[in-house]
Amino acid sequence: MKLLEHFKQARAKPREPFRRSTFTVVSVLVREYHLEEGFVERLRNFTLGEEWLAAFEPPEKRPLVAPLFSLVPPEEYRLVQEIVAAAESPYLRFAHCPEELLLAGPLFRLNPDLDPHILAGVHFRTLVARELVSRKITALQRLAAGSNSSVPGEFWESLLDRLNALTHREER
Amino acid sequence: MxxxxxxxxxxxxxxxxxxxxxxxxxxxxxxxxxxxxxxxxxxxxxxxxxxxxxxxxxxxxxxxxxxxxxxENYASVDPASWKQQHRAVLNGVEDGAHHLLDPKLAVILFQIMPYFLRRRDSLTRQGLEREDVLRLLEEQVQLPASYTRREGHLPGNRRLRGAVAHLAQLAAADPGPPPAGLITAEVLRKWFFRALATRIAIQERERLAAVLAEQEKWGELYRRHAGLLTYLAEYGTLEVDGFGFVRLRSQKNEYLIYKRTGVYALKDFYGRPYIFPDCRVAVSTFGQLRPFVIDRYKHPFLYRHAPGQYICLPKDFPAPLRFSAAGVIQALEAGIHTLYYGYNPRRRNGYHSLDRVRQMQTIDFDDYRVAPDDPKIISGEVEVKNIFF
Structure with a gap:
């Protein structure tokens, strides 16, 4: 009887869609964009500024055509492993371009609870921008509350609304 | 590749x-x-x-x-490349030489068919030679007039002998064992295609030598019966004494070989006879030799009432995997024996039983049931097969 219930439960559970492993995604990006050792250095030294936020336009996330699994030569394998180690982010498997490889680490540190659907459908730069703008507004609100003045952040709020709309479109 | x-x-x-x-x-x-x-x-x-x-x-x-x-398997691994190599090896060599008779057809005619032919002249069961089989067929098969007048001719053997000798020379140019150690793919490629050419030459030499041997041994006989053999080669179908074969449309030089069961009867649990109509039990020369019914048929050992069903055989029956005369005879006999003697009325074995034991029965045999004193049964015209006690 227990076995039967187990089967029923297993069948009732919605199946998760197949997602390619981090190794597969990164190795495909390495081959497609001809990434080399220099990219690992760039990844290690990557810092996320905020100056780009003012003129931010959400980029489109292009679909990644990748095989179900990937096998690579030893040199490429070492490079892929170095990129995975340097990025230190579980979001790497949702990256579709080298820029997203760079942003996967900072995005994970900003918000480690993002939904896979959002990560698969929204460009990481958009998500990073949303997190940064959201923090900026919170900081401005705190500042305004301390000085008892109105919040001078209409631009940021409208940007956040746009970014939230983009993100929630994927959530739906 | x-x-x-x-x-x-x-x-x-x-x-x-x-x-x-x-x-x-x-x-x-x-x-x-x-x-x-x-x-x-x-x-x-x-x-x-x-x-x-x-x-x-x-x-x-x-x-x-x-x-x-x-x-060995390069023809399946990369057919296009293999064909190219094959063409290169046979360049200028007699490549149109074919067997006088398709080898599978020869096995069917001279090894399988004699087993099922009924003898009229005597009760002794002596082996039939090719000449006897062909003469018997000519007596029983009514050929169209255009075939009876046909005269055979033997293709010249000189060119074929020359081709065999040329291929033997090519086959002797063995490239030796593969190069060992760390090599480039280019080095291996050169060795591989030389070895492949040698292998193709050996195969073709063997094939042409077999054709040559066949022509020398049977050429005169085939020439005398050219009309019948041309008819068989063109139509690929024949039926004699309930045994026959049909060439498959989907596969080149592959056949369905069948034997008719004739009309027979089976008894149910209560001893009531059921007369079963004639049916062709067949095996295909392509793939595993498993007997099946060609026609739309129902029987306790067939799951449905449909054509092309495999007959449910005993578990211990080893269906032969490759075409051979013995395998075909064994498979046909197993299929017919199962239809005749497989159903035990006491056990009601098989997919279905002759008498209704369930209200909802997918296949029933009521329309086959006849009276115990049916003239066909009484006279022995239709034999009841499953009487074991």
């Missing part, structure tokens, strides 16, 4: 084994780490199998396929 011949790839060849550069993913890397370093020594490659992974000049190579196996 194109990737294997990529000149940029380095390969490791040890004995008959081909080692390719090992590609990595995390699971493979982890598995390699768990293996002791002694497992990667290329010195161990001298054995029959050799290590799975060897490390040569700091690079890992993984064991893949045997070169002899690749040579």
């Amino acid at each position: 194109l990737r294997l011949w990529n000149p940029e790839i380095n390969l490791w060849v040890a004995g008959d084994w081909l080692y390719l550069p090992l590609m990595f993913d995390p699971a493979i890397a982890q598995e390699l780490q768990t293996r002791p370093p002694s497992h990667f020594s290329p010195a161990d490659c001298s054995g029959a199998t050799g290590p799975l992974v060897v490390e040569v000049q700091g690079k890992p190579f993984v064991r893949t396929i045997r070169l002899t196996s690749l040579l």
Whole structure:
């Protein structure tokens, strides 16, 4: 009887869609964009500024055509492993371009609870921008509350609304 | 295959084994780490199998396929390339020489058919020679007039002998064993195609030699019966004494060989007879030799009432995997015996029972049931097969 219930439960559970492993995604990006050792250095030294936020336009996330699994030569394998180690982010498997490889680490540190659907459908730069703008507004609100003045952040709020709309479109 | 011949790839060849550069993913890397370093020594490659992974000049190579196996199966692995090689080897050689009679058709006519033919002249069961079979068929088969007047001619053997001798020369140019050690794919490619050409030459020489031997042995006989043989080669179908064959439309030179059961009767649990109509039990020369019914038919040992159903045979019946005269005879007999004697009325075995034991029965045989004193049964015109007690 227990076995039967187990089967029923297993069948009732919605199946998760197949997602390619981090190794597969990164190795495909390495081959497609001809990434080399220099990219690992760039990844290690990557810092996320905020100056780009003012003129931010959400980029489109292009679909990644990748095989179900990937096998690579030893040199490429070492490079892929170095990129995975340097990025230190579980979001790497949702990256579709080298820029997203760079942003996967900072995005994970900003918000480690993002939904896979959002990560698969929204460009990481958009998500990073949303997190940064959201923090900026919170900081401005705190500042305004301390000085008892109105919040001078209409631009940021409208940007956040746009970014939230983009993100929630994927959530739906 | 194109990737294997990529000149940029380095390969490791040890004995008959081909080692390719090992590609990595995390699971493979982890598995390699768990293996002791002694497992990667290329010195161990001298054995029959050799290590799975060897490390040569700091690079890992993984064991893949045997070169002899690749040579043997190259026609299936890369048909286009194989055809090209085949054409190159046969360039200028007699390649239109074919058997006087399709080899499978010859087996059917001269080995299988005599087993099922009824003798009229005497009760002794002596073996029929090819001449006897052909004469018997000519007596029983009414050929169209255009075939009876046909005169056979024997193709000249001189060109064929020349072709066999030429191919024997090509076959003698053996490239030797594969180059060993760390080599480029280009080196292997050159050796492989030389070996392939030799192999094709050997095969073609054997084929043409068989054609030549057949022409020399049976040519005169086939010439005398050219009308019948041309008819069979063109139409590919014949039926004599309830035994027959039909050439398959989907496969070249493949046949359905069948034997008719004739009308027979079976008894049910209560001893009531059921008369079953005639049916053709067949096996195909293509694939496993499993008997099936050609016509739409129902029987306790058939699951549905439909054509083309495989007959449910005893578990211990080993359906022959390859075409042979003995295999076909065995399979046809097994199929017919199952229809005749497989159903035990006391056990009601099979997919269905003759008498209704359930209200909802998918197949019933009520329309086959006749009275116990039916004239056909009483007179013995229709034999009741399943009387075991």
